[in-house]
Amino acid sequence: MIPVTNTPAPGTQHPRRAAQIWTIARIELRRAFLSKRAFWVYGLALLPSLIFLGHGIEAKVRRERLSARSVIPPELLDGTREGESVEAVLNRLGTPARDDQWSSRRRIRAAGGTTNITSHAIEPAADARFVRLNIIRPTYVGDQTARIYEFEVYGADRPDNLALMRPAAGSAPCHPDQGPEKAFNGSDSGGKSDRWCTHQWDAFLQVDLGAVFEVRRFVVRHAGAGGESEDLDTREFNIQVSRDGKTFSTVVRESGARFVDERTSHRMLVYFDGRRVGNLVFDNGVLASRGIRPLLDFAEDRQIFAGVFQYFYLRLAIFFGCLGIFMNLFRGEMLDRTLHFWFLVPARREILLAGKYGAGLIASTAIFAGGALLCFAVMMWPQDPVELQVYWQGAGMAHAFWYTVAAALGCIGYGSVFLAAGLLLRNPIIPAALLLAWESINGFLPEILQKLSILYYLQSLCPVPAPMEKDAPAIIQLLLLPAAPASRLGAVLGLLGVTALVLWVACIAIRRMQVSYTAE
């Protein structure tokens, strides 16, 4: 037997580690780019581009349509003034690109109508001991609850309310403290408990005056008198009187005639000056409002892009995209039961980690930095060429650069975290949820802890601040706005530092990792 020493097999050269990393990365790129799991990552990366593409196509089509109809000089559009008649505008500006007409109606109280309190005189006066109010349509809206705050009865020769504090009856109240007696207590200012209210059909309210009186006038205080919406005032009712409480005769019939519909005719003329669209709205033939704005607002679109990039791209697309790509690099091998293939090659485990991380990084950066640039290009595609030229001569190139850098660094940072998580944990949901929570509460954390967040650095790199509604709730503002933006150099170095720390942990984990498929 010839003893054999531990020498490399003939013909092999000791492979350089960089070459091994590249060989591993090249193999893994297939998994990162072409696995079934990768396709939803493409979806995430391309979604903003598709939205901006739709927006751009819509703007282009609209421009074509408006241009085909009429284009007016800009000064004519600027020369319009509120108060002008439609005829004057048409004479001066000519045929519009669009001419829409419509009318609107709104319910208003009839002139002279008493607000919320109706008074009903009868002629001739009637003799009555019992007076009954029958509700036919309880409100002006769909609400079927009748509400009367006070029902007053006045005689022919007496100024005082004959019904005040008299025994009352009526339909079952909707609440025990809102019985019929509340409509005769002389008050309408005590809120809801100072009214009579009923859901019952048919609703009636009756008072016994104690003796037969000659009555001449009734006053009804409706929901609006008690502080409720006037839409809840009684819309249709009648008043009946009786001497004996058995035979009633109707003396008042009231309907919603106290409200009338006010009709306004509107006309909107749309003019286009080649860049801006002017929407001139006329009410009853008079120019009431003029909205002139660019067909495409480049500044606004850039703001929208900034918002989409920070709120969707960085926080969701890159986050979940990296989760899908990087967690899969080792977890996927475990689930496929193929990890041993990699552990049996003559390479340090760290080399394997570097190769796989490199593959994930190439794939995710190509997908997301490429996706961000594509979205940026699509956003600019339909814009005015002059504005674009100005933008490119100014900050445009720097913006494109920093968006790309932020996307790439996002992949570097989130990639390292999810790679390490894939080595340390079995369930990807847990690290994803924890990291998302950590990133979200970043604004609440002490400054030192803020620096352990990927998003902290990424937001600092974004060239345009994301738009935020001033009246957005404070909690939303805290969650979405960067805590304390770092300088760009600080952000890049900080993020690379965090990444190095995470990768160091990943190296320790992979050195200790064992192949145990049965535990999966």
Place this chain on the structure above:
Amino acid sequence: MSVPAVVFDEVSKFYGEVLGVNRVTLNIPPGITALVGPNGSGKTTLMNLMTGLIHPDHGSIRMRGISPRDPEHLMRITGYATQYDSAPRWATGFSFVTTGLLLFGYGRAEAEEKAWKALERLSLTEAAHRKVAAYSKGMRQRVRLAQATAHDPELLVLDEPLNGLDPLVRAETIALFRTWAAEGRHVILSSHVLQEVDVLSDQVILIANGMVVAEGEIRNVREEIHEHPSQFIIRCRDASRVASLLFGEDHVTEIKLNDDQSGLLVMTRNRERFSRALSRIALNGHGIDGVIPADENVDALYEYLISGK
């Protein structure tokens, strides 16, 4: 120059509460070594420990002087055909073997040439460009073997390597193992086909319940088993006369005569005295045609040491 060995020193491995192997101490010289034991005895655990797929909880391992925690150096001289049946999804038979070789540092042309040779050796050239995932069980076994052997390793670890091989390939593979063993390489294999192990291996390691029951050359191991008498088959012309002479020896415990009176099975507690007694009988003119040990094989060892018969 010392012969490089595979050395386990008090190695234990637990899977949580479950014992994998316990206090295993081994010194495996080059040659073909078979790991023999029932299912779950710890054979695959030992192999995974040798190749660094798992790490011991206690003890240390040196594979021809290299720690399994150093795959960069260990795997350059090692090939391991595992029992894990899956291959990466992207892999065809050819790319599976070639990729491994590229990571060894071979140039592409050389890697492809070696991969092709390995596949040829295992009769896989026709299926070389098909996805491994579409291979039959036997083909997957062969491609794993091809990958483990493509780089001519000095240390070959093979988990049930001959499963699924057709007789011709099996014979060629066994011949290859023998050649490598003769060159001073390690071929460590596990098999549950005891006859195969018997024919193939220079030494055996018997494992039961995570512990090494015996290790060494089969004959030496057999000699260490005192509680079971050694069995010999004697071929002779006058079997009953030879039997009566042997009955006079106090170390002989049992004799069974063949029906045709041309042979007998002798059980003895002392192999040396039996040998001397047989020599005397032959010298006295009783024709002895041949003597064959009947239980110097893995089957018998397995039966005595593991099955407990």
